[in-house]
Amino acid sequence: MSDSETVPPAAPGGGADLPAEAREIASGYAFTGPALDLGALLWDGTCLPDAAVRIPLSMLNRHGLVAGATGTGKTKTLQLIAEQLSAQGVAVFLADVKGDLSGIARPGQENDRVRKRSGEVGRPWTPAGFPAEFLALGGLGHGVPVRATVTSFGPVLLAKVLQLNQTQEQSLGLIFHYADTKGLELIDLKDLRAVVAFLTSAEGKAELRNIGGLSSATAGVILRSLTAFEAQGMADFFGEPEFDTAEFLRTAEDGRGIVSVLELPAVQDRPLLFSTFLMWLLADLFHDLPEVGDADRPKLVFFFDEAHLLFDDASRAFLDSITQTVRLIRSKGVGVFFVTQTPKDVPADVLAQLGNRVQHALRAFTPDDQKALRATVQTFPRSAYDLEELLTGLGIGEAVVTVLSENGAPTPVAATRLRPPESLMGPVDAAELDRAVRDSPLHGRYAQAVDRESAYEKLSAAAPAPQAPPPRAPRAPDEEPSLVEQVVGSGMFKSLARSVGTQLGREITRSLFGTARRRR
Known part of the structure; x- marks a missing residue:
């Protein structure tokens, strides 16, 4: 100039x-x-x-x-x-x-x-x-x-985009907190959708009860909002x-x-x-x-x-x-x-x-x-x-x-x-x-998008097969439990949270907007 x-x-x-x-x-x-x-x-x-x-x-x-x-x-x-x-x-x-x-x-x-x-x-x-x-x-x-990753975007801003009401916004915050503490990284929309889908599934009911103030009905509304949002082609913005x-x-x-x-x-x-x-x-x-x-x-x-x-x-x-x-x-x-x-x-x-x-x-x-x-x-x-x-x-x-x-x-x-x-x-x-x-x-x-392992992949790997499995014989006392039993069984994610979530949870801090960054 x-x-x-x-x-x-x-x-x-x-x-x-x-x-x-x-x-x-x-x-x-x-x-x-x-x-x-x-x-x-x-x-x-x-x-x-x-x-x-x-x-x-x-x-x-x-x-x-x-x-x-x-x-x-x-x-x-x-x-x-x-x-x-x-x-x-x-x-x-x-x-x-x-x-x-x-x-x-x-x-x-x-x-x-x-x-x-x-x-x-x-x-x-x-x-x-x-x-x-x-x-x-x-x-x-x-x-x-x-x-932006979903986890860094945070629940407050995402609730605004999804046009959630105040109760639903607070519930979304609880879901983010749950994912943070369990080591389930929310990179893109399918990660968040997978976590909410799990919490509303039969396998996740026990976990849902442990999240204070989050009802299955509200979680269902959030899941439908996410699915509709993704169907409108919004997935490209997160990742x-x-x-x-x-x-x-x-x-x-x-x-x-x-x-x-x-x-x-x-x-x-x-x-x-x-x-x-x-x-x-x-x-x-x-x-x-x-x-x-x-x-x-x-x-x-x-x-x-x-x-x-x-x-x-x-x-x-x-x-x-x-x-x-x-x-x-x-x-x-x-x-x-x-x-x-x-x-x-x-x-x-x-x-x-x-x-x-x-x-x-x-x-x-x-x-x-x-x-x-x-x-x-x-x-x-x-x-x-x-x-x-x-x-x-x-x-x-x-x-x-x-x-x-x-x-x-x-x-x-x-x-x-x-x-x-x-x-x-x-x-x-x-x-x-x-x-x-x-x-x-x-x-x-x-320029090039990357899709690494995060909540969606972890939950997909831990999910039961689509068909009902045949009855299992009782496990011998010295037999190691399977990965599915460790992750999906009673106390879902406890083993995963100990190995990954605790470390990740300590690294996530959320700001005024609930936005977060992994420590650089």
Whole structure:
């Protein structure tokens, strides 16, 4: 990226010739340390290029919100922030729901609109591409496959995907605990289905009775939900090799942060799955990263597109876990930006933690729209603008901004004309994308799925034959019991738990979301 990304050419505090109100707003963005340059202040319908609107780099781990109606420019805002973060050496994760963010890896194309906008905001424009990795959930798409094991995904997030009620979610947690303690590794969906099927079978009734609070009826509901989920083609997302979320923290050889672009168009018809899977990525980072406190820049900024899908119909426990994860992950050097249409899509406890706000235009065609508009205005600090009027009159690529200053206080509300991204504003072609994926160092580690022995294989090996066996003669006193008798007989899994489960059980710790990692 051009040098203008690090040191904006416009006077950050504004000039003496600015109107007094505009000069006061601009002074709130006169930061002394590194900052990302969003664009220029709008005042009384005029763009003021000498009044820069910026975000301090040190405050990007304080989380944020990018909101606005469809077609107002949210995606370009993500791209603008992401490429400047990369230029500053910060890794970025982008959820590419619409499939048009892959262009961040290629220099942009100059045209009349780009020239006009860069001239209006008083910023030079130099085309630039940025180091990027392209990923895809379960390999559905052009990217390197991102998979999770069922055991690390955990019961809370899986209950959200399966749309279980609170009682069923708690019961699923008991099943995970049972599998953990018995050494039954839950790698893919067939592993979990095998464990639940065993617990609901005649052979497993005794074990089911030992799991407090889990009824056979509830276990049956969970089993049917799993079977239906798998029949919808969801099995590809769970398995090995599991993606190591530490891959998101890498920088390129030239020091720029790598932008990890997770391609999601292939799963657009499964929004609940991809939104919950994104939460697993964030929870896994939280689980693994050390505390860093207040650093001069974040390690990673995570953009969570279509955020409303995460919160729709979520249980109280799930929302509490999101709130706590967002609150605590800041101290691990990770910033989270939620991207959605209106602030009301985000629960109040989460919204209260989003100190950096970029609000694009809202539409107010219906009574519900009017209500959402008023609610949005109430989430902003007091301002010199009539925000209700302003938010309905913003053009494409314009937004109302307030961020946290270097001392942590909110900046004045600033109507802003945003500068254009310097990378390609659109997708690269599929052939180029495929080449980039094949050339990625991640391809060799994650492209080929692995199916090793886990709960399904262990239970299948220990299960009785389908046909009823002939009556057995009584075993002689000195005869060793068979494997089936050891595993399926009274006290099912006791021998297996002693040899494998106890060691595995000690190694599994579950986080706020019930996510887990084997010790690396």
